[in-house]
Amino acid sequence: MIFLLILSFTISAKDTPDDAGGSITINVYNIPEGTEQIELYRLTKGDTLFEEVGLIPIFKGELDDATVTDGVLYLYKATALTPDTVYVAEIKEFASSSPEWFNKSRTSVLLFIALFWVVILVYIQLAKKNPEGLFIRKLPPLEAMDEAVGRATEMGKPVLYVPGIEYITDAGTLASITILAKVGRKVAEYETRIINPHFDPIVMTTAQETLKNAFSEAGRPDAFNKDDVFYLTSEQFGFAAGVDGIMLRERPGAIFLQGYFYAESLILAETGYSIGAIQIAGTNATTQLPFFVAACDYVLLGEEMFAASAYISKEPRLLGSIKGSDLAKSVLLVLIGVGVIFGTFAAIKNVAGNPVYMEIFDRILEFLARTAE
Amino acid sequence: MNEGKKDLSDWITTINREIIYTIIGLAVIIPILLGIKEKVQISPAVKSAYESIESLNSTDVILISIDYDPASMPELQPMLKAILRHAFGKEIKVIMMVFWPLGLPIGTEGLEEVAGEFGKVYGEDYINLGYRPGDRAVMIDMGREIRNFFRTDVNDVLLDTYPMMRDIHNYNDIALIVGLEAGRWGEYWIQYVGSRYKQRIILGVTGVMAAETYPYLHSGQIEGLIGGLKGAAEYETLIGRPGFGLTGMAAQSWAHIAIIVFIIIGNIGYFMTRRKERRFRIEGRKE
Amino acid sequence: MKKRVPLLITFITGFIIIVSFFVPHRPFGQLETETLIWYAIIFAFTLVIGVDSLVRLHIKHIRKRKKGWWYSIVFFAGFFYCLTIGIISLIQTPNIFQPGTVFFYGYETILIPLQATMFALLAFFVASASYRAFRARNIEATLLLIAAVIVMIGRVPAGYKLWPKLPVIANWIFDVLQIGAMRGILIGVALGAVAMSLRLILGIERTYLS
Numbered sequence: 001m002i003f004l005l006i007l008s009f010t011i012s013a014k015d016t017p018d019d020a021g022g023s024i025t026i027n028v029y030n031i032p033e034g035t036e037q038i039e040l041y042r043l044t045k046g047d048t049l050f051e052e053v054g055l056i057p058i059f060k061g062e063l064d065d066a067t068v069t070d071g072v073l074y075l076y077k078a079t080a081l082t083p084d085t086v087y088v089a090e091i092k093e094f095a096s097s098s099p100e101w102f103n104k105s106r107t108s109v110l111l112f113i114a115l116f117w118v119v120i121l122v123y124i125q126l127a128k129k130n131p132e133g134l135f136i137r138k139l140p141p142l143e144a145m146d147e148a149v150g151r152a153t154e155m156g157k158p159v160l161y162v163p164g165i166e167y168i169t170d171a172g173t174l175a176s177i178t179i180l181a182k183v184g185r186k187v188a189e190y191e192t193r194i195i196n197p198h199f200d201p202i203v204m205t206t207a208q209e210t211l212k213n214a215f216s217e218a219g220r221p222d223a224f225n226k227d228d229v230f231y232l233t234s235e236q237f238g239f240a241a242g243v244d245g246i247m248l249r250e251r252p253g254a255i256f257l258q259g260y261f262y263a264e265s266l267i268l269a270e271t272g273y274s275i276g277a278i279q280i281a282g283t284n285a286t287t288q289l290p291f292f293v294a295a296c297d298y299v300l301l302g303e304e305m306f307a308a309s310a311y312i313s314k315e316p317r318l319l320g321s322i323k324g325s326d327l328a329k330s331v332l333l334v335l336i337g338v339g340v341i342f343g344t345f346a347a348i349k350n351v352a353g354n355p356v357y358m359e360i361f362d363r364i365l366e367f368l369a370r371t372a373e
Numbered sequence: 374m375n376e377g378k379k380d381l382s383d384w385i386t387t388i389n390r391e392i393i394y395t396i397i398g399l400a401v402i403i404p405i406l407l408g409i410k411e412k413v414q415i416s417p418a419v420k421s422a423y424e425s426i427e428s429l430n431s432t433d434v435i436l437i438s439i440d441y442d443p444a445s446m447p448e449l450q451p452m453l454k455a456i457l458r459h460a461f462g463k464e465i466k467v468i469m470m471v472f473w474p475l476g477l478p479i480g481t482e483g484l485e486e487v488a489g490e491f492g493k494v495y496g497e498d499y500i501n502l503g504y505r506p507g508d509r510a511v512m513i514d515m516g517r518e519i520r521n522f523f524r525t526d527v528n529d530v531l532l533d534t535y536p537m538m539r540d541i542h543n544y545n546d547i548a549l550i551v552g553l554e555a556g557r558w559g560e561y562w563i564q565y566v567g568s569r570y571k572q573r574i575i576l577g578v579t580g581v582m583a584a585e586t587y588p589y590l591h592s593g594q595i596e597g598l599i600g601g602l603k604g605a606a607e608y609e610t611l612i613g614r615p616g617f618g619l620t621g622m623a624a625q626s627w628a629h630i631a632i633i634v635f636i637i638i639g640n641i642g643y644f645m646t647r648r649k650e651r652r653f654r655i656e657g658r659k660e
Numbered sequence: 661m662k663k664r665v666p667l668l669i670t671f672i673t674g675f676i677i678i679v680s681f682f683v684p685h686r687p688f689g690q691l692e693t694e695t696l697i698w699y700a701i702i703f704a705f706t707l708v709i710g711v712d713s714l715v716r717l718h719i720k721h722i723r724k725r726k727k728g729w730w731y732s733i734v735f736f737a738g739f740f741y742c743l744t745i746g747i748i749s750l751i752q753t754p755n756i757f758q759p760g761t762v763f764f765y766g767y768e769t770i771l772i773p774l775q776a777t778m779f780a781l782l783a784f785f786v787a788s789a790s791y792r793a794f795r796a797r798n799i800e801a802t803l804l805l806i807a808a809v810i811v812m813i814g815r816v817p818a819g820y821k822l823w824p825k826l827p828v829i830a831n832w833i834f835d836v837l838q839i840g841a842m843r844g845i846l847i848g849v850a851l852g853a854v855a856m857s858l859r860l861i862l863g864i865e866r867t868y869l870s
Contacts, residue, residue: 020689037432055540059433059548066517066543099685106682116851117858124864169699171853174860178867201710202703210867230717231710235475237444237778249728262556263444263581263782270785273792274390284853286845287585294793295785302845303852309867317864325855332847393791394784401783411817414827443772444779475775478757478767503755507700513693529754587839588846603815626816628783633809635791640805643795 009087013076013095018106021070021099026063026078028056028089034082040065045073045094068097108368115331120324127320134319141280141298142311145179145256148278149186152253157277158193159183160252162243162268163207164259164283165199165236171306172284173203176259177210178309179282183256184214188223195246196229199239204231240264244271257281257296258305261288269295282308339364382645385638393635400631404623410615411606411622418590419607422575422597425549426456431464433548434541438562439471439480441555445579446479449553451605451618452577453480456551457487459612461498466537468547470502470523472511472558477504481527496535503527508558512565516544544570549596553577559586563594577604667863674861715739741766807833 009030016023028038035058041050042065056063056078068074073094080087127134152159161183163176180196187194196211198204208229215224232242244267247255255272257265257279265281265288272279273295281292282300292299300308310318346357429435437456441449460467469484471477481501488499495501502523505511514521519542525531532538540546550572552562559576566572573596578586580601590598599608602625605618673695680691718732749756749763756763796802813819814830859865 018684020684020686054542055546057433057545057548059429060545063545099689101683101685103682103684110682113854116854120855120858167703171856174856174865178865181867198710201706201708201713204713205709209869227717227720231713233714234707234710236442237775241774241778245731263579263779266785266789267778267781270789273789284849286842286849287581289845291786291789294789303848306852306856309865313867318859321855321859321864325851329848329851332851388791390788393788397784397787412820413817414820416831442775444775446772446776447779475767475771478759478764479772481757482759506704507697510693510696510700513696527755528758584834584838584842585846587835588843591835591839622817626818628787629812629816630818632787632790633812635787636794636805636809639791639794640796643797 009078009080009089011076011078011089011091013074013091015095015097016064018100018103021097022068023064023066024068024074024076024095024097026056026065026076028061028078028080031058031061032080032082032085032087035080035087036083037081039079039081041077041079042068043075043077045075050077070097070099072096116325116328119328119331120321123324123327124317124320127316127323131316131319134316134323136307136311136319136322139300139304139307139311141282141300141304142179142182142308144278144280144298145183146186148254148256148280149183149190149192151278153190153192155253157253158195158250159187159254159256160243160246160250160272160277161194161196161256161258163196163198163203164257164261164285165239165264166260167200168202168206170260170284172260173200175284175305175308176282177203177206178312179256179258179305180207181210181214182308182312184211185218188215188218188220191220191223193225194228195250195252197232197239197243197246198230199232199234201231204229236262236264240267243268247271247275247277251275252277255279257283257292258300259283260285261292263288266291266295272296380649382642382649384642386642386646388635388638396631396635397628400627401624404627405620407623408620409623410619411626413603413606413610413619413622415607415611416604418587418598418600419604419611420597421590422577422599423459423608423611425573425575425596426459426463426465426551429460429463429465429548434466434468434537434546435460435549435551436468436470436547437480437484437551437553438558439469439476439553440473440558441479441553441579442473442475443479445555447617447621448579448602448605449555449577450479450483451602451616451621452599452608453483453553454487454616455605455608455612455614455618456577457484458490458614459608461487461491461493462612464498465548467499468502468541469499471504472508473556474504474506477527497537500532500535500537501527509561509565512561513569516566516570518542544572548573550574551577554582554586555579563589567594575599663866663869666869667866671861671863674857678861807837 009028009032011026011028013024013026016025026040031038038056038058040053040056040063042053043050053065053067054063073096075091075094077088077090080089149159161180163180164173166173168174184194194211196207198207208226211229212221212224212226215221233239248271255277257268257272258281261268261283262285265283265285269279269281269292279296280298281296282305283289283292284302284305286302289299289301307322310322342357343361346361349356350358426435437453439453457467467484469480471480484499484501488495493499503526505522507522511522520532523532526535544566550562550566552559552574554576555578559578559582562574562576567574574594575597576586576595577599578601580603583598583600583604586595586598586600589595599605602618602621606622609616609618676691677695680688683689714735718735720726721729721732745762745766746756749761752761757767758764794805794808796805810826811830811833813822814826819826819830856865
């Protein structure tokens with residue numbers, strides 16, 4: 001006996017989850033073969049006529065009707081048009097929209113961030129109680145900074161500090177400003193000149209204040225020259241050309257390339273190398289790290305930049321936060337390790353004919369993918 | 374050994390930069406001048422980008438975001454043209470927008486050139502929204518209504534005057550986003566549009582950025598990835614329309630070979646120097 | 661007071677943005693977009709500060725006849741050229757990048773070649789840096805060197821001609837080994853940035869305030 005199963009064209013409508021309201025999600029199922037377009041209509045409770053909402057994209061089979069009013073009830077109807085037939089599907093019950101107070105799809109992010117921050121805060125408290133118990137491994141690029149400034153001073157050459165080409169909103173730029181403060185203090189102590197060109201006016205203003213303060217802290221406020229901290233251009237390669245020009249004309253003895261860089265990283269680093277300057281780079285731009293490693297004397301790799309302020313100041317609260325984030329990272333590492341082992345085990349079992357573990361593993365992955373949006 | 378005199382190992386470890394530059398320059402220029410076109414192998418990443426567009430039909434609309442400037446043009450412009458040829462060849466409608474202001478003219482030039490080849494009509498088959506500042510804010514708000522930021526097109530004409538745009542309001546009406554990236558906007562498309570609006574995305578990126586973008590492809594956050602000039606050449610091969618991507622591959626081949634030769638020479642010199650130093654140390658000890 | 665007010669602003673803004681990430685309800689859900697729009701508007705105005713800095717600096721250079729002061733004249737020539745053709749083109753058409761405008765002519769004949777030239781320098785610099793830095797100093801460096809050579813040759817047509825398996829190996833290095841390392845660095849950078857954000861919001865990290 002042959003059973004012919006014909007799946008009928010249906011639609012569903014539900015309040016769009018995790019949104020600010022004003023939206024109902026309509027899904028269509030079993031789209032008939034050869035459908036050219038699906039039209040969506042809506043009837044507001046109390047009205048007598050359906051109004052056209054729009055077309056439901058066939059490739060998605062879903063449409064968010066974002067023209068609804070919260071609390072108002074709507075009835076939906078969809079028509080699928082094929083060259084010879086018009087299929088109609090309608091929902092049985094009214095649907096309405098409402099805003100949510102918590103985005104459930106972000107639960108795992110909230111849990112992770114909360115856990116991460118709690119660990120950091122605990123370590124900050126511990127660090128305040130026992131500042132001696134904190135150890136941070138040596139970061140050679142930060143150690144070499146004093147030496148680089150010293151060498152430039154001995155040679156009678158200026159120091160060039162480039163803070164990258166990102167804006168003040170970038171964590172790498174903020175870390176760069178911290179490092180600039182340290183370099184600035186040393187420059188002031190040695191009575192050397194620091195040249196600090198900028199890509200972004202806001203970063204420039206921040207750097208001016210930072211250096212002014214650094215010179216004051218070193219007891220040399222008079223030595224600070226505001227004109228040496230200047231804006232060049234917000235155009236990537238224009239900036240690279242400008243900085244290269246400064247390198248070739250001013251011949252700095254030490255060059256600091258600290259911040260977020262793009263393709264101009266190697267252009268800057270190679271020009272710096274060609275003039276024989278000692279170069280200390282640092283970036284959170286992972287793609288540019290190889291170029292800096294090839295062309296510079298020292299490089300702060302990725303997250304090492306974010307640890308710079310704690311390393312420089314040795315302030316217990318900052319050191320505690322580094323320690324806390326290291327612990328959180330270790331936990332994450334263990335979780336990844338467990339995931340890899342379990343995934344491999346599940347895959348082996350699956351091949352052997354036992355799909356249970358693989359199904360569990362797939363569900364975990366699905367949950368993580370859904371909640372990590 | 375005479376201290377002041379250079380031997381072979383000294384020569385090959387200190388080749389002048391000018392010589393290196395000249396050889397690299399020749400390795401790039403000669404194949405381009407000769408117009409040599411090389412065959413390329415298709416990688417899965419480019420194949421899946423191609424298939425994403427191949428899966429669409431004439432009622433679909435793609436949004437191409439020009440997020441590069443003239444500096445990255447040699448790598449990304451061939452991608453733009455190849456994708457446009459593929460899309461227009463399948464009668465797919467195209468919306469173009471720009472987040473890098475200096476990318477607007479080159480994007481427009483590419484769009485107009487390919488649209489001309491296929492006899493496409495502005496406002497019916499394609500539209501150029503132009504540049505708007507505020508990247509992430511624009512991306513998020515386009516999920517509600519494109520007109521919130523693009524009330525008019527690049528020529529300051531109201532979008533609703535164009536027949537193509539009448540039923541296009543937000544990402545619901547866009548089948549696929551194609552981001553051509555030389556900056557951080559690719560990440561923003563993934564984070565702010567891909568995950569939030571469940572939007573299908575493919576990215577074309579510069580060669581340097583490809584390494585950083587691959588994890589997004591593996592995690593399924595983007596459907597396809599076209600990386601660098603090689604990616605462009607692969608796409609041109611897939612659509613059967615050789616362009617600058619394939620011409621550039623010959624130059625890239627020779628440039629890569631030249632760099633490898635220099636690395637080998639540098640290492641030979643390095644080992645010769647090490648052996649020489651060891652010999653000096655042994656001789657010094659004997660003395 | 662000079663530090664307390666900015667710290668308070670940082671704390672409040674940071675807290676609101678975090679809340680808006682998890683709470684879609686009005687007015688919180690809209691705050692992220694709103695702040696991004698504010699930032700875009702404020703950013704446009706900050707360019708005035710940049711131009712002011714640049715113009716003042718170059719005026720000083722010319723006045724004091726500092727070393728290389730003639731470069732400052734070149735700067736002003738470029739500055740006024742762009743400004744003038746920008747205004748003229750804006751009068752001509754709302755889209756100054758339209759072919760036929762004076763601005764587009766400058767863009768096509770000056771800016772594109774200049775930018776392309778700067779970017780093209782990379783090819784030369786990559787060659788010289790590779791020649792200088794890629795040395796088989798130890799086992800790790802040797803492995804890196806071998807991987808780099810395989811990827812370089814395997815990702816161009818010459819690699820396939822040399823040995824058809826080379827592109828497969830190169831893709832494997834790129835797809836598996838490289839991604840593993842890249843993910844590690846990315847996770848590290850992301851967690852470092854999260855920790856730094858917390859320090860900024862709580863006012864522990866305050867160097868940026870000088």
